[in-house]
Amino acid sequence: MRALIIVFVSILVFSCQEMKIEKVTMKEDVVALADDLLEGRETGTLGERLASEYIAKRFKDLNLISKGTDGYYQSFVFKPSSNPHEEAGFIYSEEDSTVTGRNVVGYIDNKAKTTIVIGAHYDHLGFGGDGSLYREEEKAIHNGADDNASGVAILLDLAERLSLDQQTSSNNYLFIAFSGEEMGLLGSNYFVKNPTIDTKKVSYMLNMDMVGRLNEEKTIAVHGVGTSPIFKQILFANKETLNIAEHESGIGPSDHTSFYLADIPVLHFFTGQHLDYHKPSDDSEKLNYEGMELISNYIYNIITDLDDNGQLTFRKTKNESEDVPAFKVALGVVPDYLYTGKGMRIDGISEDKPAQKAGLERGDVVVKLGPHETADMMGYMKALSKFEVGETTTVTVDRGGALLEKKVTF
Numbered sequence: 001m002r003a004l005i006i007v008f009v010s011i012l013v014f015s016c017q018e019m020k021i022e023k024v025t026m027k028e029d030v031v032a033l034a035d036d037l038l039e040g041r042e043t044g045t046l047g048e049r050l051a052s053e054y055i056a057k058r059f060k061d062l063n064l065i066s067k068g069t070d071g072y073y074q075s076f077v078f079k080p081s082s083n084p085h086e087e088a089g090f091i092y093s094e095e096d097s098t099v100t101g102r103n104v105v106g107y108i109d110n111k112a113k114t115t116i117v118i119g120a121h122y123d124h125l126g127f128g129g130d131g132s133l134y135r136e137e138e139k140a141i142h143n144g145a146d147d148n149a150s151g152v153a154i155l156l157d158l159a160e161r162l163s164l165d166q167q168t169s170s171n172n173y174l175f176i177a178f179s180g181e182e183m184g185l186l187g188s189n190y191f192v193k194n195p196t197i198d199t200k201k202v203s204y205m206l207n208m209d210m211v212g213r214l215n216e217e218k219t220i221a222v223h224g225v226g227t228s229p230i231f232k233q234i235l236f237a238n239k240e241t242l243n244i245a246e247h248e249s250g251i252g253p254s255d256h257t258s259f260y261l262a263d264i265p266v267l268h269f270f271t272g273q274h275l276d277y278h279k280p281s282d283d284s285e286k287l288n289y290e291g292m293e294l295i296s297n298y299i300y301n302i303i304t305d306l307d308d309n310g311q312l313t314f315r316k317t318k319n320e321s322e323d324v325p326a327f328k329v330a331l332g333v334v335p336d337y338l339y340t341g342k343g344m345r346i347d348g349i350s351e352d353k354p355a356q357k358a359g360l361e362r363g364d365v366v367v368k369l370g371p372h373e374t375a376d377m378m379g380y381m382k383a384l385s386k387f388e389v390g391e392t393t394t395v396t397v398d399r400g401g402a403l404l405e406k407k408v409t410f
Contacts, residue, residue, distance in 0.1 A: 023160075024058065024061075024156070025289075026150075026153035026154065026156070026157050026289060026292050026293070026296070027153075027284070027287075027289045029058070029149070029152065029153040029156055030145055030149040030150060030153045030212070030284045030287060030289075031284045032054060033051055033054065033055075033122065033145075033149035033152060033153075034143040034144060034145035034149045034282075034283060034284045035143070036141050036143065038050055038051050038143075039089065039126060039127070039141055040124050040125055040126035040127060040141045040142045040143060040144065041122060041123050041124045041126070041144065042089075042090075042123065042124065042125060042126025042127075042129075042182075043078075043099075043101040043123045043179045043180045043182070043183055043186065043187075044078070044080065044090045044091060044099035044100060044101050045089045045090055045091065045126060046089060046091065047089070047126065048101065048102075048122075048123055048179055049091070049102075051122055051123075052073065052102055052104050052122070052177070052179070055072075055104045055122060055152065055156075055177045056071070056072040056073065056104050056106075058156055059072055059104065059106035059159070059175065060072070062106070062156070062159050062160050062163050063163055064106030064107055064108060064159060064163065064175060065106065065107040065108070065109055066105070066106065066107070067105040067106060067107035067174060067196050067197065068102075068103065068104070068105040068196060069194075069196065072104050072105055072106060073102045073103070073104060073105075074102060074103040074104075074105055074190070074191060074194070074196065075100050075101070075102045075103075076100070076101055076102070076103070076179075076180065076186060076187060076190040076194075077093075077098045077099070077100050078098065078099060078101065078180065078183070078186055079097070079098055079099065080099055080183075081130060089126070101123070101179040101180045101186060101187060102179055102187075103176055103177065103178050103179055103187045103188075103190070103191055104122070104176070104177040105174065105175070105176050105177075105191075105196060106159065106174075106175045107172065107173070107174050107175070107197075108159075108162055108163055108172060108173040108175075109172055110169040110170070110171065110172050110173075111172075112169070112170055112171045112172045113201065113310070113311075114170075114171050114172070114201055114202070114203040114310055114311050115171060115172040115173065115174050115197055115201055115202050115203065116171045116172070116173050116174070116202070116203055116204060116205075116206070116303065117174045117176060117202055117204075117205040117206070117259065117264075118155055118158055118159075118173060118174070118175050118176070118205075118206045119155070119175070119176040119177075119178055119188065119205065119206070119207050119208075119255050119256075119259075120148055120151030120152045120154065120155040120177060120178070120207065120208045120209065120255075121148050121151065121152075121177070121178040121179065121180075121181030121182070121187065121188075121209060121254070121255055122148065122149070122152045122177045122178070122179060123178070123179040123180060123181055123182055123183075123187075124142055124143070124144030124147060124148070124182060125142040125144065125182055125278060126141070126142060127139045127140065127141060127142065128140065128142055128280075130183075131182055131278055132278050132279070133277065133278045133279050134278070134279045134280055140280035141280060142278065142279065142280050142282065143280070143282060143283055143284070144282055145212065145282050145283050145284040145286065145287055146210050146211075146212040146213055146271075146274070146276070146277075146282050146286070146287060147209070147210050147277065147278070147282060148181070148208075148209050148210060149212075149284070150208070150210065150211045150212030150213075150287060150292060151207075151208035151209050151210065151211050152177055153212075153292065154208050154211055154292060154295060154296045154299070155175055155177065155208060157296045158175075158296060158299060158300060158303075159173075159175050161296075161300055162300075162303070167304065167307075168303060168304055168307045169307075170307045170308050170310075171203060171307065172197075174197055174202075176188075176191060178191070178255050181209075181254065181255055185254070185255055185257060185258050187255070188255035188257075188258035188259070189258045191258070192258045192259060192261075192262045199262060199264065201311070202259075202264050203265075203306075203309070203310065203311050203312050204227075204228060204264065204265040204266065204267070204306070204312050205256060205259040205260075205264050205265070205266045205267075206256075206266075206267050206268075206269070206299060206302075206303075207254055207255050207256035207259075207266065207267070207268045207269070208268075208269050208295075208299070209254040209255070209268065209269075209270060210270050210271060210272070210273075210277075211269050211270065211271050211292060211295050212271065212287035212288060212289075212291070212292055213271045213272060213274055213286075213287065213288055213291070214271045214288045214291025214292070214294065214295065215271070215272065215338065217243055217338075218241055218242050218243055218291070218294065219242070219243040219244075219245055219271075219272075219338040219339075219340070220242055220243070220244060220245070220269060220270070220271055220295060220298075220338070221244075221245040221246075221247060221269070221270045221271070221272065221337060221338055222235055222244055222245070222246055222247065222267055222268070222269055222270075223247040223249060223250070223252050223256070223266075223267070223268040223270065224247070224248075224249070224250045224252075224256060224260065224265070224266040224267045224268050224317075225246045225247060225248050225267070226248030226249065226250070226315060226317040226318075227250040227260060227265040227266050227267075227314065227315055227316075227317055228265035228312045228313055228314060228315060229313055229315060230306070230309065230312060230313070231265070231267060232246070234302055234305050234306060235267075235302065237305065238298060238301040238302055238305055239298065240294075240297075240298070240301075241294065242294060242295075242298055243340070245337070245338050245339075245340050248317045248318065249317045249318060249319055250265075250266050250316075250317050251317075251319045252268060254268055254270075256268040263314050264314060265312045265313075265314050265315070267302070269295065269299065270337075271288075271291070271295070271338070272336065272337050272338045272347070273334060273337060273347065274334075274347070274348070275334065275348045325381055325382050325384075325385040326385060327381065327384045327385035327387070328385075328387070328388060328389055329354075329384060329387050329388065329389055329391070329410035330353070330354070330384075330410075331353070331354055331355045331360075331366075331384065331395075331408070331410075332349065332350040332353020332354050332355045332356060333346045333347075333348065333349055333350065333353075333355045333360065334346070334347045334348030334349075334350070335347060335377060335380070337377070339365075341365065342365075342367065342375055342376070343365040343366055343367040343374055343375065343376070343380075343398060344365065344366045344374050344376065344377055344379075344380035345363065345364070345365045345366075346360060346361070346362055346363065346364045346365070346366065346397075347362060348362060349361065349362055354408050354409060354410055355408070357408075357409070358395060358406040358407060358408040358409075359406055360395070360397060360406060360408075361399065363399070363400075364397040364398070364399050364404075365397060365398040365399075366380055366395060366396070366397050367396050367397065367398055367403070368383075368394075368395070368396035369383040369384065369386075369387075369393065369395055369396075370383070370386070370387070370393035370394060370395075372386060387410055388410070389410055390409070390410065391409070391410050392407060392408070392409040392410075393407075393408060393410075394406065394407055394408070395407075395408045
């Protein structure tokens with residue numbers, strides 16, 4: 001299998017060398033990165049190494065300047081968890097049993113005073129292990145098409161546009177494909193602590209993570225809106241046909257957090273969780289590529305609008321996750337994190353859990369749990385925290401405009 005992977009990547013590189021630089025579509029980038037032959041791109045494995053080579057070649061073809069510590073690469077060392085899954089295929093150091101991951105870093109130097117960082121992680125879960133929601137006994141490759149080949153594809157699309165566009169030359173641009181995100185933001189944290197540019201001159205950071213599943217309502221979540229006073233105005237001025245679910249906090253489970261903690265304004269783009277999240281079924285044919293075009297256009301317009309604003313003002317935000325209450329029970333649903341109406345809309349139902357047994361359906365909007373109103377996601381979680389295991393109550397849902405009451409037992 002590994003010999004086949006080497007042949008696969010060699011063909012990709014050879015093909016790129018033989019032909020003149022032509023437009024590579026975002027779909028082609030996703031298909032290449034989410035191919036089975038890369039075995040899920042887990043950090044520290046051959047699959048990750050080969051994915052990084054693919055991205056570095058794309059950077060080179062786009063005439064980006066290498067800005068790692070070894071050409072386009074910036075390596076970082078870590079020790080996997082004490083019980084790593086056998087299938088991972090980590091490449092260990094013989095000296096101290098550590099494993100090396102690597103970021104891929106490219107640069108557009110416009111001789112400007114300020115730099116914009118554009119990032120997306122390219123690693124995924126390999127054959128599963130920690131973080132996987134796959135519960136079958138037979139091992140399976142987790143290709144991570146949405147998570148996060150989609151983000152890397154948009155990063156590469158933006159790199160191409162900005163390398164050709166003389167209208168957005170008031171800033172330099174640093175493009176970083178991070179590794180180690182799935183293991184705890186390892187790559188972005190390492191870069192912030194060991195930057196290859198002066199981060200005091202970074203105006204802001206943009207991060208794309210899971211941007212391949214734009215829904216029919218064209219809703220995209222944007223986090224970090226509160227990290228600079230100018231962001232909200234710019235976001236809504238450029239949204240066109242998109243619906244924006246805004247979140248103030250600069251803290252979240254992706255690489256923008258590392259930059260926010262270094263006092264850099266951040267925006268994080270996300271099209272929502274889905275039933276294929278962290279499962280082998282997150283494959284390239286399921287992505288909404290027209291939606292990705294809309295998102296890339298949106299981010300490009302934001303960059304263009306901010307082009308002459310210089311160094312943006314940083315503002316600390318409240319960490320929204322600190323308000324999440326502790327609860328002992330679960331309804332067994334996947335919330336729709338992009339829903340902006342009243343209540344908590346259900347985006348998925350888990351098998352053999354209270355919600356399924358109560359007859360709840362995908363698309364139902366939970367407006368009341370027992371006597372507790374659930375006006376939004378936080379209200380739902382606060383209501384859930386009031387119940388104990390074994391307790392029975394009613395859940396009121398809006399289903400297509402009709403209010404229904406269902407009995408649920410936790």
